[in-house]
Amino acid sequence: MAFAVTSGSAAEPEVTPGDRSKRARRVIAALVVLLVCTSIASLAVGASGTSLWGALGQLLRGEEIPQREAVILVDIRMPRLVIGVLVGASLAVSGAVMQGLFRNPLADPGLVGVGAGAGLGAISAIVLGGFLPVALQAWLSYYLVPVAAFFGGWITTILLYRISTSRGRTSVAVMLLGGIAIGALAGAVSGILIYMADDAQLRDLTFWGLGSIAGATWDKALVAGPLIVLALAATPFLARSLNGLALGEAPAAHLGIPVQRMKNIAILAVAAATGAAVAVSGGIGFIGIVVPHLLRLLIGPDHRYLLPAAALLGASLLILADMISRSIIAPAELPIGIVTATLGGPFFLWILLRNRSLLDL
Amino acid sequence: MLSATDIEVSLAGTPVLKGVSFHAQAGHVTAIVGPNGSGKTTLLRAMTGDLPYRGTVRLGEADIAAIPGWQLAAQRAVLPQASRIAFPFTVLEIVRLGMMASAEPPPERRASEALARVGLAGFEGRFYQELSGGEQQRAQLARVLTQVWDPVGPEGPRWLFLDEPVSSLDIAHQLDVMDLLGDYAARGGGVIAVMHDLNLTAMYADAVAMLAGGRTMAQGAPSVVLTDTTLSAAYGCDLRVNAAPDAPATYLLPHMARRAG
Structure with missing residues (x-):
């Protein structure tokens, strides 16, 4: 009984066995500290050759810092940090929401074709954006790519849910295989679009497709930020309903959860977060x-x-991962996607082997 | 009073319920019995709103289709036949899910009280997925109980809809759970249970509805419904209802002539 610890010490209030909420709050507090530390480190460490620890210290003491350090800090590392925080949070939260929605720990937007769908949206916007009415182009401007990525992600998520769910039961096998098919299809169409692209568009596509946050600017942060913040803001409302959904769709409805509405919101949140993350990174x-x-x-x-x-x-x-990607072969950079895949791939295999029964194939 | 009138349900184009009417009173344990495939679970799922149906289901005066989900959740709880949980929740966390339906949060200890009532005291910290089938069924019953803890609420009697609540329990726990349901009804709540075990039904039910072939074959007091003729016709085998001299309820046995040949 891993959690049946009853502690009677004065400092620690009595813990109900099976109640992990106190532990969860402590972990969240620790994660806040971790994020603050990694953020400061990420501002200080980089490829510029000069450590900015000194500059950061000066900044904290309210002293003037040299022009060069100020530029690196404010125009390069800060937007990169902001985008890193936004993208990392949105990837992890959309994974968790999608797993809750599909009631399976293996559902992940990147794995089941939603990322590919969002990518197709982004590529379409880059290649075909020129065919849109000029007024619409001007109105959407920077937002065209993330908005298109959002719609791409949204449509694939809905498609995937429709394919894999019948009579309130989501089949994991159909979800994973359907996701592969949708991903392949989106990849194929993306390929055709890339083939059609002209040189300027190809350059845009290459920069976009690196799987990197190296090209972070304040503009990009402002473009992706609202979509991601909106999606993250919806999640507290989803949390209780996702807990109920773990029992199944019918039992969740019996608890008074508006299941259909909640699923629609969850799908929108996943699509917005994934779309925005894919668009910038x-x-x-x-x-x-x-x-x-x-x-x-x-x-x-x-x-x-x-x-x-x-x-x-x-x-x-x-x-x-971004700090590793920019320091491991400095002054060059390894795309961050390579770092996360190198660390995440084996981990994913480990999860798979430990949870074979969850696949239900 | 719960009443379902002229319920018709088709699954994948095949009519499963062909105009079933069913009534249950608060203060009673009402059992739904019948052979496999007779439509027992389908009737229960129609009445809990899980399946599209034709006909009307009323809880008191109101059509359940018109009651908002959160309001319905405060008035009735539903125990499904088998439940697979997606993530590694502890038993306590599962039972507490039942409490989310309440308008005002019930006391924290409610979950442990419910677990004690189903004979799972001390199971709070265990992982749900690691319990046996019968323990999982009782943990789910505890969750359902926390949802409608008081048999009578401000809005009237509350209801338990149970799909084979004792099917995977050993005989002692079957009796415990049936006692618990009887007590819930005695305190003014309504209990509707799909039952397989005709002897437990005879012992505990205040009213019985017998389904066969998607229709109501008989409904009423157990002594009226559970007769040699009705049972033999419904189940398609020769059954005898007996009364033990010292027992208050009747019991059933297959006609021995069948084995004797």
Whole structure:
């Protein structure tokens, strides 16, 4: 009985066996500290050759810092940090929400074709955006790519849910195989579009598709930020309903949960978060599956704690992966997607081998 | 009073219920019995709103289709036949899910009280997935109990809809759970249970509805419904209802002539 610990010490209030909420709150507090530390480190460490620890210290003391350091800090590292936090949080939270929605720990937007769908949206916007009416182009401007990525992700999520769910039961086998098919189809159409692209568009596509947050700017942060923040803001409302959904769709409805509305909101949130993340960073894999799984081992599957904890840990992990990606072969950079895949791939296999029965194939 | 009138349900184009009417009173344990495939679970699922149906289901005066989900959740709880849980929740966490339906949060200890009532005291910290089938069924019953803890609420009697609540329990736990349901009804609540075990039904039910072939074959007091003729016709085998001299309820045996040949 791993959690049947009753502690009677004065400092520690009595813990009800099976109640992991106190532990979850402590873990969340620790994750806040971790995020603050990784954020500061990520501002200080980089490829510029000069450590900015000194500059950061000066900044904290309210002293002037040299022009060069100020530019690196404010125009390069800060937007990169902001985008790293946003993308990491959105990948981890959309993974956790999708796993709750599909009632399976293996559902992940990147794995089941939603990332590919969002990618197709982004590529369509880059290649075909020129065919849109000029007024619409001007109105959407920077937002065209993330909005298109959002719609791509949204349509694939709905498609996937329709394919894999019948009479309130979601088949994991159909979900995974359907996801592969949808992903392949989206990839094929993306390929055709890339073939059609002209040189300028190809350059855009290459930069976009690196799976990296190296090209982070304040503009990009402002474009992706609202979609991601909106999606994250919806998750506290989803948390209780996702807990009920773990019992199944009918039992959740018997608890008074408006299941259909909640599913629609969850799908929108996943699509918005994945779409925005894909639009600014290309495809960064495995955060969405590794982070929620680790946290479930640590604090249990209660989404009221799992979702905020996933946002915090996802953000920290992405920042750490980004620090590795820009320092391991400095002054060159390894795309961050390679770092997350190298660490996440084996971890994912480990989850798979431990949970074979969950596949239900 | 719960009443279902002229319920018709088709699953994948095949009519499963062909105009079933069913009534249950608060303060009674009402059993739904019948052979496999007679439509027992389908009737229960229609009455809990899980399946589209034709006809009307009324809880008191109101049509259940018109009652908002959260309001219905405060008035009735549903125990499904088998439940697979998606993630590694502890037993306590599962039972507490039943409490989310309440308008005002019930006391924390309610979950442990419910577990004690189903004979699972001390199981709070165990993982649900690691319990045996019968223990899982009782943990789910505890969750359902926390949802409608007081048999009578401000809005009237509350209801338990149970799909084979004792099917995977050993005989001692079957009796415990049936005692618990009888007590819930005695305190003013309504209990509707799909039952397989005709002897337990004879012992505990205040009213019985017998389904066969998607129709109501008989409904009323156990002594009226559970007769040699009705049972033999419904189940398609020769059954005898007997009364033990010192027991208050009747008991059933297959006609021995069948084995004797």
